[in-house]
Amino acid sequence: MMELQSKIAYISVFTAASISIFVVESYIPQPIPGIRLGLANIFILLTIIYFGFKEGFLVGILKSFMGSLLLGRLLSPSFLFSISGTIMSVIIMWLAIKFGKHISLLGISIIGAEIHTITQILLATILFFPEASFIYLLPIYVLSALVAGSITGTISYLLFTKLERKIEIA
């Protein structure tokens, strides 16, 4: 079992990393609103794997909250989308880690990305555009989430294999 201090240190570093990636990434222009890589998810995923659900949930909430605060869109619709997507994807990724024995980081990351996007689309449809065309955009979003999830999943796997030894030593 890891010492408490080093656990706190790791979670802080992961949180800081996911917040900064989230903020930097939001400055990259998006071809269609909501289509982006979601690199911040890498650290949320690693936190869930190393430390568990509670810690991952915390990192996710902090990422959305602090990230939106830094970008000046706290409590705006995009914050609402961000935090609901994050909460749902954290829950689903944790379930996938817990019960999916035959799923590796790639699959977990894809599930997380998909749930994140689908939650946002459903929310956008229900809250803002009920009569809407958003549901017809689902194929584009599902496909892009698949690609984004594969990329972040691969990066998480590489980071995971690199970090594993260090975290165990610590």
Place this chain on the structure above:
Amino acid sequence: MRSSGRYRPIKIGDIAIIIFFLSSLFFLPKVPGEKVEIRVDNSKEFIYPLSKDRTLDIKGAIGTTRIVIKDGRVKVTKAPCPLKLCKKVGWISKKGEQIICIPNKVYIRIEGEEYDGVTE
């Protein structure tokens, strides 16, 4: 540590997940059409809204093709061609769907409203 057993980059479950999401693309709702575009011999072009019911007789290369627009759907009811493939297609109504009659050189395609997502 919960991490044991995740050293392999890809497992069977991942492939299942990818296949699941890829195949789900086919079951998602398609964009409903707005208007029908009819092209004859690649030169003449007609565009009609799907909202109004009507019957059209289009003169093609070898005869007359009868196209029916009803309840936002389009169908070919009479065709001069030998195989009648265009009739067998039946009703079309979603964006991107098409009926092509090669002998008569008639090309029918549903056009939709563009959803570019710039609503933010």
